[in-house]
Amino acid sequence: MIAPLLLSLAMSSTAGYSQTELRTLQYAVNSYAYSTSLEQFYRQCNEQDPEQYMVKQPDNTRLHSLLQLQLQLDVEQFISYVNANPKFQQRVPDDITLTDCTNHAGYQRILDRYELELFALEIATPVKVSKQSPESQRKQNQQLKVKQAAELLERSKAVAMVSIVDRNSLSTLEQANFLHPEYKGRYIYKVDQGWRNIPSRYMGMQSYLTDQQFAASPKNWLLLLDQHNQFIQVFSEANAKTYLNLLGKPEWHFDIQGNLQRR
Incomplete structure (x- = not known):
């Protein structure tokens, strides 16, 4: 062969x-x-x-x-x-x-x-x-990735690093305060830190995960959101390196008590 x-x-x-x-x-x-x-x-x-x-x-x-x-x-x-x-x-x-x-x-x-x-x-x-040589191509491809990332970030009004958690880790009152009544998924996003506007501390996901999908999926994600906190793009942390390099240090984060802390 x-x-x-x-x-x-x-x-x-x-x-x-x-x-x-x-x-x-x-x-x-x-x-x-x-x-x-x-x-x-x-x-x-x-x-x-x-x-x-x-x-x-x-x-x-x-x-x-x-x-x-x-x-x-x-x-x-x-x-x-x-x-x-x-x-x-x-x-x-x-x-x-x-x-x-x-x-x-x-x-x-x-x-x-x-x-x-x-x-x-x-x-x-x-x-x-x-x-082009392979090295020149790698540089060109990287430049294209940076350009595309910068364009997406330009459209984003809020950018957040989040983790996926079980909604049952929230109290009934917290679920009522943070989640839409029609959201039926078990798993949700917990906002940890970010840049620009500050979205809700907890957010429903763009699609429901089964228990098997949750077990197999990455647990940390980067969300790009518009002015209405609607998803523009979602990346796993492993695929978000170009975006994170462009963003630099987070401008705000939630501490262990859930209080907002600005840089």
Whole structure:
């Protein structure tokens, strides 16, 4: 089985690429995989007994030309991106390894598939793949994350770090004071600290959690709220690092007695 091949794009996601362009990239990865399999098979059999097996060396000239034409990459650049960057992963067929030098039918089957993939690549929609280094791409991706985070924070009137607690930890009076009468969920948000406007100390969640979901989910979250304390976005603490870095130290928090303390 050939391991998954990795192809780097300009972004870590598929945003900005149409489905036809993504298919072009898949054809290129598949073609390279078939080419590699045939090349390895040729070398193996040639080393054993070239006169007995007479396996023909694959001609990769067409593949190299198509990589340049359709992706604007030479073969060295393409191989470098395939091997070096795990941002975009495509799996190739897992039945293309050849080991038996007498298996002419198997060799022909892989060769036919290789030709089909090359034809598909030839008529596919061209794609311009980024030639940035992986480090440059990481920096660009991080800059994009910061920009997107800053835009969301600009829209947020209140930002709060919260924990998920059982509503039954509140008294009946506290539940009546803090929770909407129609909120039926067992689990709620407890506001611990935050920035800008101060929301209610306890809040209903945007969706109800089952006991199993509660047990498996992160317990600390970052809430981005609008002027009506409606959810703009919700992030687990592990996924909120960019936002927390932009926000800096909390401007207020609730102490252990539930009293509001400002910085």
